[in-house]
Amino acid sequence: MxxxxxxxxxxxxxxxxxxxxxxxxxxxxxxxxxxxxxxxxxxxxxxxxxxLRLTRIDGMQVGNVRTINADGKKLQMKTLNIKPLVFEIEDFLSDDECDHFIETAKQIGLESSHTENQSPKQGLQLMDVNSDKALSLSEMKLTIENGYDIYLDEEDIIQMYKDLKLDSNNDNLITQAEMTISPKQLKTYLSEFVKKHPEKHSRYSRQAWLYPDKSTDTIFRAVQSRVSQVVDLPMDLIRLSDFQVVTYGVKGHYNAHLDSSHIIKDVRCCDRGLYSKCRICRYMTVLFYLNEVKSGGETAFPFANKESIDENKAHIDGVHHLYKNCENATLRVPPKKGKAVIWYNHFIDDDTNWMGEVDEYTLHGGCPVTEGEKWIANFWIKTNNDKSIDLKKMKNLYSK
CATH class of the missing domain: 1.10.287 (Helix Hairpins)
Structure with missing residues (x-):
């Protein structure tokens, strides 16, 4: 040469x-x-x-399938939807891996699920949509859903008026003069109500948490590596994320919600309970089905492919109320053991190449289980909208 x-x-x-x-x-x-x-x-x-920048896989078009070699496995990633962007990978987890996560959650101990505030709220907001200084049944329903995350039927509200002696003239309209109880008293009443009717709460399930950066579980580590390769993000970010195992019995459900918060200036991202007033920051969601569900239990996206979104109208129309209206959702993904469903809760900011605004079309939830039980795992890949904060956390992983 x-x-x-x-x-x-x-x-x-x-x-x-x-x-x-x-x-x-x-x-x-x-x-x-x-x-x-x-x-x-x-x-x-x-x-x-x-x-370093966040990645967002191009879905191309609905039905598009790409083959990904990850962890020695050939995975078929199928585009289920474009608005919002949703992918599906069957057999992402093996049967043994699914069973392992269920047993691990049982060993940790499962607790009743609760919903987290997506952003700091100040007091109870009365949803007087038509500004007539009185709350109709639908407006009271909306007020309770927004304030307490409880989904009542109109007959439940009428009974509440009787129990609390609110509607003196029985016209199903509550004026300012008739609103004689405090938000605390209303909360107490509703808390007792959902103890007897847990399906009325937006979420009816039990859960356990696993944390990648604290775990030495080799199976969990292998799954993290596979996720890292599939979504094309470094292991450092994957290890900074949260993994939640959830189980639902008959009637178990989770009404429609966003997995992440809108960006609010001067409100920091939550960090595993470190901050009290904070917002939830989850760039993307990887949801795993861990068992075969006999009937029900689909993951539904009620805003999928809609031309526009009117949140108040959607609440009044019961769009969020998947416990009753799951079949009306425009996209429903049926459960299958080992399957992964992947979506991006946020867009990427064009200037920073990091986490941008929320994709409101990712509103989703779990349809009620009608027979058997359902086990899933939520793998939330968390980032801040400020890349420097995540870089600092990534460095800290190696300094321990």
């Missing part, structure tokens, strides 16, 4: 190495345990951190 040929070969080799370095800087993970940051003799180094 002459000098000119050798120089050409070295040039090509150098270009290939640069290409590989750039790919790694953009979050492509090539094997279990690889992350964006690494522990070195000089401390913790995050290579080319200015190039």
């Amino acid at each position: 002459n000098c000119q040929t050798m120089q050409g070969f070295l040039y090509i080799f150098a270009c290939i190495n640069v290409y590989i370095a750039v790919c790694n800087a953009n979050g492509k993970v090539t094997g279990e345990g690889e992350g964006f940051c690494q522990k070195t003799s000089d401390g913790v180094t995050c290579v080319n951190h200015d190039d």
Whole structure:
């Protein structure tokens, strides 16, 4: 080989190495345990951190299927929907992995699920939609849904008026003068009501939490690696995320909700209970079905492919009330053991290449189980809208 040929070969080799370095800087993970940051003799180094950006897979069109080699498995990622962008991968988890997560959750201990505030709220907001200074049955229903996350039927509200002696003239309209109880008294009444009728709460299930950065479970680690490769994000971000195992019995459900919050200036992202006034920040959701459900239990997206969204009208029309109106949702994904359903709760900000605004069309929930039981796991990949905060957390993973 002459000098000119050798120089050409070295040039090509150098270009290939640069290409590989750039790919790694953009979050492509090539094997279990690889992350964006690494522990070195000089401390913790995050290579080319200015190039790190969030990924968003192109769904192409509904029905499109791409093959992904991850963890030695060939996975078929199918585009289920574009608005919002939703993917499905059957057999993402093996039967043994599904069973392992169910048993792990049982060992940890499952507790009744509760809903978390998506953003700080101040007091009870009376939903006087038509501004007539009185609440109709539908407006009271909306007030209770927004304030207490409880879904009452009109007959429930009429009974509440009788129990609390609110509607003195029995016209099913509550004026300011007739609203003689405090929000605290209303909350107490509703708390007692849902103890007798738990299906009226927006969420009726039990749950347990697993944390990737604290776990030494080898099966959990392997699944994290597979997720990292499929969504094309570094293990560091995956390890900073939360994994929730949930079980639903008959009537178990979760009414329509967003998994993440709108960006609110000067309100920080929640960090596992570290902050009291905070917002939920989950860039994307990977939902796993862990068992075969005899009947019911679909994951529904009631805003999918709608031209526009009117939240108040949707509440009044019962769109969020999946316990009763699941069949009306425009996209429903049936459960199947081992299946993963993937969607992006946020868009990517064009300026920062990091987490942007919420995609409101990702409003979703769990349809009621009508026979048997349902087990799922929510893997929430969490980021802040400020990349520097996530970089600091990624570095801290290696400094412990």
